[in-house]
Amino acid sequence: MISYLLRRILQLLPVLLIASVLVWGMIYAVPGNPVAVMVGENASAEQVAAETARLGLDRPVAVQYAAWLGSALRGDLGASIHSREPVLKLIGERLPATLQLAALATLLALALGIPVALAGAVAPNSWLDRLLSGWSALALGVPTFWLGILLILLFAVELRWLPSASGYVAFWDAPLQTLRNTALPALTLAVYVSGIFARFLRASLITELNADYVRTARAKGLPERTVVMRHALRNALLPFITIVGIMTASFIGGAVVTESVFTYPGIGRLLIQAISSRDYPLIQGCILVILGIYVAINVVVDLVYAYVDPRIEYS
Amino acid sequence: MKVDPVLSVRGLQVSFAGAEGPVPAVRGVDLDVWPDEVLGIVGESGSGKSVTALAIAGLLAGNAQVRGSVFVDGQDVVRASPDELRRLRAERIGFIFQDPTTTLNPLMTVGRQVTEGQVAAGRLARGEAGARAAALLREVDIADPVGRAGQYPHQFSGGMRQRAVIAMAMAGRPRLIIADEPTTALDVTVQAQILSVLARRQAETGAAVILITHDLGVVAEVAHRVAVMYGGRVVETGPVRDIFRNPRHPYTAALLNSIPRLDRADSRLDPIPGQPPMPAELPSGCAFEPRCALGRGQLVCRASDPPLEPQGPAQRAACHFAGEAAAPVRAAARAAEPRPEPTAEPLLIVDDLRVHYPIRAGVLRRTVGHVRAVDGVSLSVRPGETVSLVGESGCGKTTTGRAVMGLVKTAGGRILFDGQALGGLGPAGWRKARRHMQYIFQDPYSSLNPVKPVGEVVAEPLRIHGVYEALGGARYVAGLFERVGLSPRVMERYPREFSGGQKQRIGIARALALQPRLLILDEPVAALDVSIQAQIVNLLQDLQQDLGLAYLFIAHDLSVVRHISDRVAVMYLGRIVEEGPKDAIYERPMHPYTQSLLSAVPTPDPDARRHRIVLEGEIPNPASPPTGCTFHPRCFRADERCAREAPAFVPVPGEATRAACHYPGPLAGAPAGEATSLEAAS
Numbered sequence: 001m002i003s004y005l006l007r008r009i010l011q012l013l014p015v016l017l018i019a020s021v022l023v024w025g026m027i028y029a030v031p032g033n034p035v036a037v038m039v040g041e042n043a044s045a046e047q048v049a050a051e052t053a054r055l056g057l058d059r060p061v062a063v064q065y066a067a068w069l070g071s072a073l074r075g076d077l078g079a080s081i082h083s084r085e086p087v088l089k090l091i092g093e094r095l096p097a098t099l100q101l102a103a104l105a106t107l108l109a110l111a112l113g114i115p116v117a118l119a120g121a122v123a124p125n126s127w128l129d130r131l132l133s134g135w136s137a138l139a140l141g142v143p144t145f146w147l148g149i150l151l152i153l154l155f156a157v158e159l160r161w162l163p164s165a166s167g168y169v170a171f172w173d174a175p176l177q178t179l180r181n182t183a184l185p186a187l188t189l190a191v192y193v194s195g196i197f198a199r200f201l202r203a204s205l206i207t208e209l210n211a212d213y214v215r216t217a218r219a220k221g222l223p224e225r226t227v228v229m230r231h232a233l234r235n236a237l238l239p240f241i242t243i244v245g246i247m248t249a250s251f252i253g254g255a256v257v258t259e260s261v262f263t264y265p266g267i268g269r270l271l272i273q274a275i276s277s278r279d280y281p282l283i284q285g286c287i288l289v290i291l292g293i294y295v296a297i298n299v300v301v302d303l304v305y306a307y308v309d310p311r312i313e314y315s
Numbered sequence: 316m317k318v319d320p321v322l323s324v325r326g327l328q329v330s331f332a333g334a335e336g337p338v339p340a341v342r343g344v345d346l347d348v349w350p351d352e353v354l355g356i357v358g359e360s361g362s363g364k365s366v367t368a369l370a371i372a373g374l375l376a377g378n379a380q381v382r383g384s385v386f387v388d389g390q391d392v393v394r395a396s397p398d399e400l401r402r403l404r405a406e407r408i409g410f411i412f413q414d415p416t417t418t419l420n421p422l423m424t425v426g427r428q429v430t431e432g433q434v435a436a437g438r439l440a441r442g443e444a445g446a447r448a449a450a451l452l453r454e455v456d457i458a459d460p461v462g463r464a465g466q467y468p469h470q471f472s473g474g475m476r477q478r479a480v481i482a483m484a485m486a487g488r489p490r491l492i493i494a495d496e497p498t499t500a501l502d503v504t505v506q507a508q509i510l511s512v513l514a515r516r517q518a519e520t521g522a523a524v525i526l527i528t529h530d531l532g533v534v535a536e537v538a539h540r541v542a543v544m545y546g547g548r549v550v551e552t553g554p555v556r557d558i559f560r561n562p563r564h565p566y567t568a569a570l571l572n573s574i575p576r577l578d579r580a581d582s583r584l585d586p587i588p589g590q591p592p593m594p595a596e597l598p599s600g601c602a603f604e605p606r607c608a609l610g611r612g613q614l615v616c617r618a619s620d621p622p623l624e625p626q627g628p629a630q631r632a633a634c635h636f637a638g639e640a641a642a643p644v645r646a647a648a649r650a651a652e653p654r655p656e657p658t659a660e661p662l663l664i665v666d667d668l669r670v671h672y673p674i675r676a677g678v679l680r681r682t683v684g685h686v687r688a689v690d691g692v693s694l695s696v697r698p699g700e701t702v703s704l705v706g707e708s709g710c711g712k713t714t715t716g717r718a719v720m721g722l723v724k725t726a727g728g729r730i731l732f733d734g735q736a737l738g739g740l741g742p743a744g745w746r747k748a749r750r751h752m753q754y755i756f757q758d759p760y761s762s763l764n765p766v767k768p769v770g771e772v773v774a775e776p777l778r779i780h781g782v783y784e785a786l787g788g789a790r791y792v793a794g795l796f797e798r799v800g801l802s803p804r805v806m807e808r809y810p811r812e813f814s815g816g817q818k819q820r821i822g823i824a825r826a827l828a829l830q831p832r833l834l835i836l837d838e839p840v841a842a843l844d845v846s847i848q849a850q851i852v853n854l855l856q857d858l859q860q861d862l863g864l865a866y867l868f869i870a871h872d873l874s875v876v877r878h879i880s881d882r883v884a885v886m887y888l889g890r891i892v893e894e895g896p897k898d899a900i901y902e903r904p905m906h907p908y909t910q911s912l913l914s915a916v917p918t919p920d921p922d923a924r925r926h927r928i929v930l931e932g933e934i935p936n937p938a939s940p941p942t943g944c945t946f947h948p949r950c951f952r953a954d955e956r957c958a959r960e961a962p963a964f965v966p967v968p969g970e971a972t973r974a975a976c977h978y979p980g981p982l983a984g985a986p987a988g989e990a991t992s993l994e995a996a997s
Contacts, residue, residue, distance in 0.1 A: 007680075211417065212412060212414060212417035212418045213417060213418055213419055213420040213421075215374065215412065215418075216410070216412060216418045216419070216420075216428075216480070216483075217420070217432075218374055218404070219372060219374060219404055219408075219410035219412075220404060220405065220410075220431070220432025220433075220483060220486070220487075221401045221402065221403070221404035221405025221406070221432045221435065221436055221487075222401070222431065222432055222435050223401060223435060224397075226435060230423075231420050231423075234420075234422050235420065235421070235422060238422075308422070309421075309422065310421070310422065310467040310469070311421060311467070311469045
């Protein structure tokens with residue numbers, strides 16, 4: 001197991017390295033530069049040149065990358081061009097909020113998706129199954145920004161139960177406040193993903209319910225509830241774990257729209273701001289952190305597999 | 316018999332909801348099974364045998380409509396509530412399914428699976444479940460039952476899994492055991508073990524057993540009575556000896572005639588024409604009429620489905636001409652035609668072939684050892700000759716065939732095709748070489764591309780090699796279809812519209828397209844129904860005769876192999892342990908493994924139930940094979956020399972075969988071969 005973990009971490013290094021090169025290259029391939037954004041439209045050529053030299057942007061691209069990589073290896077991702085604050089500090093402020101949102105959204109999506117999948121799979125093509133499949137299609141089809149606005153109108157404007165804009169509060173300091181703040185963005189994300197969860201798990205469950213071992217379980221006289229929950233569901237959840245991992249990871253950097261609608265201080269919005277101001281060190285930092293979390297989630301998924309599936313041994 | 320039957324089925328009808336109205340799967344079945352009795356149900360796919368079994372246990376899906384009556388131990392199954400059904404299954408019926416790799420839940424320990432039904436039914440306290448599971452596993456001869464009960468199914472071998480399934484079925488001390496093809500997925504030596512465990516547990520508990528199978532040998536071996544099913548009905552039933560000696564239904568007689576047999580060497584099989592009917596397209600009248608030698612075209616057979624009527628004291632048959640059907644089994648068994656001795660130079664020479672798969676471990680995935688899947692195999696095939704590789708799963712026979720085709724990397728040895736070494740060929744050279752040798756796969760269902768019309772499937776190799784136009788285009792492809800007994804009119808259709816036997820014909824047509832000289836046939840009939848196997852075997856023999864093809868025939872079915880081969884090589888753990896002319900291998904085997912293998916094959920003759928060598932254990936893990944002779948831990952002749960040094964593969968003095976054994980020699984007593992060679996000669 002430890003050897004397996006070591007191997008996974010070793011595999012991670014080249015991935016991050018290649019990603020950093022790609023991101024660096026992509027930034028330079030896109031027109032526009034940060035200095036123009038910073039000094040404004042009316043700045044003189046001298047001002048621009050001075051600022052460019054101050055930031056080291058007049059050096060060759062390869063040299064800039066090498067310098068960045070050198071300090072990155074020492075744990076320093078540089079400072080934001082825009083705010084001049086250390087990149088790690090900026091990300092550190094946003095990361096807990098993002099992780100909190102991702103966790104809550106995943107839990108909500110599971111809570112919405114699993115019962116829908118179960119109810120549909122035990123009686124495929126029944127009226128209930130059709131109704132729930134329709135619901136899943138709706139959940140997948142509704143644009144997140146529109147759903148977000150709808151939820152704000154309902155819960156924040158009409159009912160006044162929840163805040164419309166969500167600042168970040170650490171969960172351990174104020175759990176209830178956290179839940180209130182995160183509820184609406186998490187629900188917005190969860191509805192869409194619950195549609196994916198429900199569809200995938202339903203198909204997986206139907207396959208398992210037709211498997212030979214389920215017939216065996218029925219043949220030994222087990223109640224149907226036990227057959228479904230103890231035998232079919234546990235096996236159906238195996239491929240499902242991967243999907244849950246992928247969707248959770250997608251909340252880390254990919255919840256930009258929802259974060260914007262709720263002005264939620266997540267990493268996705270930080271990244272978008274960084275891109276629009278051509279803040280190279282911040283873009284690099286955000287992407288590396290998002291990628292790192294992505295890979296870490298995949299490792300966790302693999303470890304979960306090793307735990308729940310006795311056939312898998314990591315050595 | 317005075318006692319009441321454990322199972323009594325009357326007028327059972329099962330139909331499934333279909334797109335065009337209900338599809339009848341079972342059409343009026345009557346069955347009785349008494350305590351201490353084994354009823355064999357024989358039938359091909361679509362005969363309704365498995366549906367009948369599921370109906371007896373009330374296990375059919377919700378879209379099944381069941382009529383008639385089923386009483387198990389006095390309990391009405393058809394009208395039982397879900398709760399009553401669950402109680403019935405937990406207490407009175409034990410079910411054994413076909414494939415032990417899929418019938419167990421991979422995520423639950425075997426011990427828990429064995430007893431959970433009893434715990435759920437409240438017949439076993441949770442605290443006692445562990446001990447009871449171990450006891451049940453001990454009763455089916457699983458070593459270390461306490462340790463094994465805590466393991467998961469993937470840690471069990473195939474044979475042990477099926478033992479565990481038997482233990483599970485026995486957990487509630489059922490009065491009725493239903494075994495649906497319990498040994499079909501197992502190797503023949505393991506099948507012998509499982510059948511003997513099943514028979515012993517049945518005798519110990521006095522349960523009634525229904526054994527469903529397509530294997531007439533298994534039925535002849537273990538059943539007391541037989542019911543033959545066809546098209547959703549029982550067409551003949553009676554004591555096992557009467558059924559095999561004096562079949563009264565033309566289907567039973569034809570089935571017995573169509574199977575190749577281990578104990579006889581005929582030149583040609585008598586296949587049943589056509590294919591078993593699909594439940595959705597049953598003919599009116601007798602379902603067998605379109606394929607029947609006796610009733611085909613007869614008005615009465617087309618007009619009315621004959622009832623099951625007594626024929627003699629204990630036998631019943633459903634045939635308008637039951638009196639005339641009594642053709643003695645293979646009265647006109649044709650003696651083997653003397654085949655011309657092939658004298659030509661070998662077309663294929665395999666010399667000391669080795670295929671090794673690396674075992675990797677550690678952080679850096681270093682290679683720490685090798686699985687020797689093929690470990691020094693030598694053989695040759697001449698034009699017009701059939702050489703068979705036989706052996707149980709994992710022996711390396713398929714890997715050998717794939718290595719010859721260049722589909723797996725070899726670790727050593729030489730392969731010569733028509734004098735040319737194939738070893739150093741690049742991709743282009745291999746593509747050219749493969750024109751002359753083609754591979755036919757076991758599974759006709761997955762080896763045809765489902766989205767291409769079959770005409771395209773057959774033409775594809777021609778296009779790949781750029782010879783489609785040169786060989787005559789569509790007309791040439793049409794000729795290939797006729798060659799394998801299919802109408803060229805079906806070329807536009809898609810694979811899903813064909814039956815298994817037809818798909819295998821298409822696979823053969825595809826292999827023939829490039830006019831190869833060697834066919835590698837990997838279990839070409841194993842997935843087919845009994846009555847269809849004979850058709851394909853005959854087709855292969857005709858093609859060989861007409862085209863002078865060389866066959867490398869890979870199979871586990873020793874009866875088919877005896878029928879089709881000129882020479883036979885027996886493999887065990889990556890090596891050939893015995894090789895020789897067919898008759899020598901079958902009638903005077905020298906290697907103890909060949910002898911055990913042949914002895915384990917059930918013969919479709921109830922009078923030939925014989926003492927057999929039941930091999931202990933199963934094939935060892937090829938990653939860590941035993942020392943010395945790899946067969947020694949299971950061998951009845953082994954001594955300490957066998958554990959120490961590996962025997963050389965050399966000719967056995969005074970015999971026609973070569974063997975890798977320190978103590979080769981004919982079986983003492985009356986080996987299977989000697990008794991049957993007399994029969995074949997008479």
